Amino acid sequence: MITCLQASALISRSFDVQLGGEESRLVEQHTRACPACLRYARELELIRRCCRELVEEALGEGGAPLPEGSRRRLQARLELALQG
Ligand SMILES: [Zn+2]
Numbered sequence: 001m002i003t004c005l006q007a008s009a010l011i012s013r014s015f016d017v018q019l020g021g022e023e024s025r026l027v028e029q030h031t032r033a034c035p036a037c038l039r040y041a042r043e044l045e046l047i048r049r050c051c052r053e054l055v056e057e058a059l060g061e062g063g064a065p066l067p068e069g070s071r072r073r074l075q076a077r078l079e080l081a082l083q084g
Contacts, residue, residue, distance in 0.1 A: 002026050007037045015048060015075065040082075047078050 002010075007030040010023055019027065031038040051074065 001033065002030050004030075004034060004037055007031065007034065008040055011037065011041045011044060012079065015044060016072075043082055044079075047082070048075075051075075051078070 007027055010019060010027045011031075013019065014024075014027070027041075031041055
């Protein structure tokens with residue numbers, strides 16, 4: 001089984017790129033056995049959903065997505081906030 005460090009790295013990455021089948025399987029296997037990483041994955045998902053809703057609200061229906069740079073900075077700040 002992968003470590004928490006590996007799992008959290010994969011979980012973070014899954015928000016930027018689609019994980020491969022093997023990687024998804026490893027994360028799934030880990031989060032089934034590890035409540036801490038499951039919580040991490042859920043919090044990230046929640047934040048991502050909140051951000052998307054906020055952005056969509058701000059831009060209106062069919063608005064353009066946030067520029068890649070802004071999205072990354074926002075995500076990094078939120079992750080920092082969660083860790084702190
Ligand atoms: Zn873990």
